[in-house]
Amino acid sequence: KQEVTQIPAALSVPEGENLVLNCSFTDSAIYNLQWFRQDPGKGLTSLLLIQSSQREQTSGRLNASLDKSSGRSTLYIAASQPGDSATYLCAVLPSGNTPLVFGKGTRLSVIA
Amino acid sequence: EPEVTQTPSHQVTQMGQEVILRCVPISNHLYFYWYRQILGQKVEFLVSFYNNEISEKSEIFDDQFSVERPDGSNFTLKIRSTKLEDSAMYFCASSHKGAWYGYTFGSGTRLTVV
Numbered sequence: 001k002q003e004v005t006q007i008p009a010a011l012s013v014p015e016g017e018n019l020v021l022n023c024s025f026t027d028s029a030i031y032n033l034q035w036f037r038q039d040p041g042k043g044l045t046s047l048l049l050i051q052s053s054q055r056e057q058t059s060g061r062l063n064a065s066l067d068k069s070s071g072r073s074t075l076y077i078a079a080s081q082p083g084d085s086a087t088y089l090c091a092v093l094p095s096g097n098t099p100l101v102f103g104k105g106t107r108l109s110v111i112a
Numbered sequence: 113e114p115e116v117t118q119t120p121s122h123q124v125t126q127m128g129q130e131v132i133l134r135c136v137p138i139s140n141h142l143y144f145y146w147y148r149q150i151l152g153q154k155v156e157f158l159v160s161f162y163n164n165e166i167s168e169k170s171e172i173f174d175d176q177f178s179v180e181r182p183d184g185s186n187f188t189l190k191i192r193s194t195k196l197e198d199s200a201m202y203f204c205a206s207s208h209k210g211a212w213y214g215y216t217f218g219s220g221t222r223l224t225v226v
């Protein structure tokens with residue numbers, strides 16, 4: 001059974017710092033991996049989707065990498081801003097068209 | 113940018129009552145999903161729906177739950193007799209070509225059962 005783990009559970013950084021959020025998954029047989037942002041009490045906003053054949057995806061200050069063989073993904077946020085404060089969720093789509101499996105998230109606070 | 117719309121944003125109901133959560137997926141999407149997130153826990157899958165029938169469901173999705181696409185635009189989740197443990201944030205999601213192309217999630221309905 002696929003398990004997704006995100007470390008750390010919470011992170012607090014000063015504004016302007018570059019940071020990395022980690023996601024690991026137990027079964028490398030995946031179609032894709034998706035990073036989401038969740039603001040308190042709100043929905044899930046898709047940030048980046050990496051297909052299993054890809055190594056990374058970039059959007060603005062965000063860069064996500066995928067190492068399928070080792071079961072790892074990282075989300076790199078450059079020049080962090082207070083507006084980046086949110087919970088970041090990693091989710092994998094296992095092969096076989098089973099549903100998305102989510103991690104518990106990393107709660108990020110960027111301090112001005 | 114197209115959105116998945118969910119209503120209501122917050123619903124409070126008494127234990128044992130029926131609730132219907134509503135979703136309007138993106139108009140050209142063909143695959144529809146419900147997920148839920150109990151406070152402080154992971155987002156977990158409930159059900160997927162394609163071609164007017166359930167394609168997959170989780171252990172959580174028991175006989176108390178049902179889904180429907182009544183009019184070609186709305187996608188609803190019904191809980192027949194709510195329990196305290198049904199209190200959660202319920203998310204609707206849709207996809208154009210299937211989950212392998214990514215999901216678009218709605219902003220969620222917070223269900224509180226008292």
